[in-house]
Amino acid sequence: MQGIVIPISMVPGNSIIHRMNPLPKLAWSLGILALAFATRNPAVLGAAFFIGLILVLVAQVGKAYLKVVMILFPISLTLITLQSIAPAFPPPWTPIVGFGPFTIYQEGIYSGISMLLRIFSMTTWAMVTIMTSHPSDIFTSLKRIGMPYSLNFILVMTLQLIPILQSEFGIVLNAQKSRAMKGTGFGAILPSMVPVFVGAIERVQQLSISLESRAFGSTGQKTSYRQVRMTFWDIALLVIGVLVTGSTTYWVIVDRTLDWSDTLVFHPVFAISLVIFATLGFLTFFVLALRQVLKA
Amino acid sequence: MTETKPLIEFKDVTFWYGSTEDQPALKNINLTIHEGDYVALLGLNGAGKTTLQLCINGVIPNSIIGEFQGEVIVDGNDTFETPVREMAKIVGMVFDNPEFQLSQMSVGEEIALGMESLGYSYPDMVKTIDEVLEIVGLTGLIDRSPFGLSGGQQQRLSIASALAMQPKILVMDEPTSNVDPIGKEEIFQVAYQLNRERNMTVIMAEHEVEVMAQYANLVVVMHEGEIVLQGTPEDVFSNVELIQNLGLRMPQVAAFGHDVEKLGLIDLGGQYPVKLDQAVETYGPLFNKKAG
Numbered sequence: 064m065q066g067i068v069i070p071i072s073m074v075p076g077n078s079i080i081h082r083m084n085p086l087p088k089l090a091w092s093l094g095i096l097a098l099a100f101a102t103r104n105p106a107v108l109g110a111a112f113f114i115g116l117i118l119v120l121v122a123q124v125g126k127a128y129l130k131v132v133m134i135l136f137p138i139s140l141t142l143i144t145l146q147s148i149a150p151a152f153p154p155p156w157t158p159i160v161g162f163g164p165f166t167i168y169q170e171g172i173y174s175g176i177s178m179l180l181r182i183f184s185m186t187t188w189a190m191v192t193i194m195t196s197h198p199s200d201i202f203t204s205l206k207r208i209g210m211p212y213s214l215n216f217i218l219v220m221t222l223q224l225i226p227i228l229q230s231e232f233g234i235v236l237n238a239q240k241s242r243a244m245k246g247t248g249f250g251a252i253l254p255s256m257v258p259v260f261v262g263a264i265e266r267v268q269q270l271s272i273s274l275e276s277r278a279f280g281s282t283g284q285k286t287s288y289r290q291v292r293m294t295f296w297d298i299a300l301l302v303i304g305v306l307v308t309g310s311t312t313y314w315v316i317v318d319r320t321l322d323w324s325d326t327l328v329f330h331p332v333f334a335i336s337l338v339i340f341a342t343l344g345f346l347t348f349f350v351l352a353l354r355q356v357l358k359a
Numbered sequence: 360m361t362e363t364k365p366l367i368e369f370k371d372v373t374f375w376y377g378s379t380e381d382q383p384a385l386k387n388i389n390l391t392i393h394e395g396d397y398v399a400l401l402g403l404n405g406a407g408k409t410t411l412q413l414c415i416n417g418v419i420p421n422s423i424i425g426e427f428q429g430e431v432i433v434d435g436n437d438t439f440e441t442p443v444r445e446m447a448k449i450v451g452m453v454f455d456n457p458e459f460q461l462s463q464m465s466v467g468e469e470i471a472l473g474m475e476s477l478g479y480s481y482p483d484m485v486k487t488i489d490e491v492l493e494i495v496g497l498t499g500l501i502d503r504s505p506f507g508l509s510g511g512q513q514q515r516l517s518i519a520s521a522l523a524m525q526p527k528i529l530v531m532d533e534p535t536s537n538v539d540p541i542g543k544e545e546i547f548q549v550a551y552q553l554n555r556e557r558n559m560t561v562i563m564a565e566h567e568v569e570v571m572a573q574y575a576n577l578v579v580v581m582h583e584g585e586i587v588l589q590g591t592p593e594d595v596f597s598n599v600e601l602i603q604n605l606g607l608r609m610p611q612v613a614a615f616g617h618d619v620e621k622l623g624l625i626d627l628g629g630q631y632p633v634k635l636d637q638a639v640e641t642y643g644p645l646f647n648k649k650a651g
Contacts, residue, residue, distance in 0.1 A: 199464050220462055227458075227506065269459040272423075276416055277473035277520060278447035284478045288471030288488075
C-alpha cells in the first residue's frame with residue numbers, strides 16, 4: 064500500500080515564487096485551468112505548459128515535479144492511444160493510417176495531443192502553486208477572502224488524515240501477515256479496510272470531542288495565528304493574472320481560426336510512431352505499477 | 360481537603376448513554392472539588408471515570424446523546440445550560456490518545472486553534488504559545504509537525520493546547536496510557552507543577568496508583584458508575600480489602616504496611632503510609648530497632 068504515493072506537497076525553499084502570497088499563484092493556476100478547458104489549440108496549451116516549466120525551474124522544484132510527471136505522463140499517454148482510434152470530435156473523421164484492426168484518425172491525434180498538453184499545462188501550474196506554498200498559508204489566504212472556517216478546517220484535516228490512514232493501513236497489513244493471513248495484493252487490502260475505517264471513525268469522534276473542548280465552533284469573530292502578507296507586488300500579480308488569463312481565455316473562445324484540427328496534418332509515420340510510443344509507454348508503466356502493488 | 364470555595368459540584372448526577380432501561384454509566388454522583396485540588400480518579404476500565412470527566416466541561420449532556428439527571432456546577436456555571444465552547448475557557452481537556460486530539464500542521468497552529476476560535480489577537484496568541492510551550496517543555500518545536508513528535512511530546516502538546524485558553528481546571532483522562540515511561544514522567548511532572556505553582560485544579564484519571572498517591576490530595580474510587588470511596592490518599596488506601604475486591608492495586612508501601620500489620624509485626628492502626636517519604640518515616644524506626 065505504501066508503494067505508490069504521489070509526492071504532492073510543499074518543497075521548502077526561498078525562491079521568488081516561494082516568497083509570493085498564495086493568492087496570486089492560485090489566481091494564475093485557476094486562470095490557466097480555465098484557459099486549458101477553453102481551447103484545444105496545441106500552440107496555446109504548449110505555451111502555457113512551457114511557461115509553467117520555466118516557473119518550475121525558477122521555483123527550484125524540478126526534482127519533486129519530475130516525480131509527479133513520472134506517474135502522470137504514462138497514465139496520460141493512454142489519451143493518445145484512445146483518442147487516435149476514437150476521437151472526441153463529431154464525425155466524420157479523417158483516416159490517416161490503419162493500425163491492425165483499428166484506424167488512426169487525424170482528429171484523434173490532434174485531440175490526443177491537445178488533451179495531453181491540457182493536462183500538463185494545468186498540472187504544471189498547479190504543482191508550482193502547491194510546491195511553493197505552505198498549505199496553512201493557502202488556507203489562511205482563502206480564509207481571508209471569505210472561505211468558511213469549517214470548510215478550511217475540513218481541507219486541513221483531510222490533508223492530515225491521508226498519511227495517517229496510509230500508515231494505519233500498513234500496520235493492519237503487517238498484523239494480518241503476522242497471523243498468517245494474506246498480507247499482500249488486493250486480496251489483503253479488502254479485509255484491511257474494516258479495521259482502518261472503524262479506527263478512522265473512532266479517531267474522528269474523539270477529535271470532535273477534543274475540538275469542541277477547545278472552543279471549536281464558537282460563534283464570535285475568529286482570528287488567525289498564521290500571518291500571510293499581501294504586498295503591492297502580490298496584488299499586482301493577482302490583477303495581472305486575472306487580466307492575462309481572462310483575456311486569453313476570451314480570445315481563444317471567440318477566435319475560430321485557433322481550431323487547427325483541419326489545418327494541422329499529421330504524417331502517417333508520425334501518427335503510427337506516436338500511437339506505438341504511447342501504448343508501449345503506458346503498458347510499461349502499468350506492468351511496473353502492478354508489480355509494485357503486488358510486492359507491497 | 361483544602362478550605363477553599365467549591366469549584367466543581369456534582370449533585371445527584373446519573374447518566375445513561377442509551378435509554379434509562381440500560382445500566383447507567385454514572386449513578387447518583389455527589390462530589391465536591393475545590394480550587395487547587397489535585398484529584399485522582401481511580402477505577403477499572405468501564406467504571407465511569409471518562410463519563411464523569413466529560414460532565415465537567417459539559418460534553419455530557421450537551422454533545423453526547425443520553426439521559427442526564429442531576430446538576431453539575433463548574434465555577435458557577437451549570438454545564439447543562441452553558442455551551443461546551445464557553446466551558447472551554449474554564450476547563451481544559453486532555454484525552455488518552457494524543458494522536459486523536461491533534462489536527463493541525465504545526466505545533467504552533469495546534470496550540471493556536473482554540474485561541475483562534477475565541478478571537479485572540481495575534482500578539483496575544485504568540486505570547487501565550489511561547490508561555491505554554493515553556494510550561495510543557497516543548498520550546499523550540501513550534502514549527503514541527505505534531506504528528507512527527509513522540510507520544511510523550513504529543514501528549515504535552517495536547518496539554519499546551521488546553522492551557523492556551525487559560526483554564527482554571529485541567530481534566531486529564533488517562534493521559535499516560537499511550538506513552539512510554541519517560542513520557543509518563545514528563546506528563547506527571549507538568550501536571551504537578553501546574554497544580555503546585557499555578558494553583559490549577561487537576562483532575563486526572565489514572566491507573567498509576569503510586570503516582571496518584573504521591574501527588575493527589577483527593578482520591579476518588581469509582582466502580583460500575585458509582586463513587587465507592589473518596590478522601591485523602593491515606594484514608595482511601597486504608598480500605599485495603601475493598602480496594603483489592605474492586606480489582607485495584609494498592610500503593611506498594613501501603614500494601615507492605617498492611618501485610619506486615621497482618622503478620623503482627625507492626626501496629627499501624629489501619630492507616631498505612633502511601634508515599635515513599637511517609638514509608639521511610641513509618642518503617643525506618645522499625646528497621647533501626649532490628650539493626651540495633
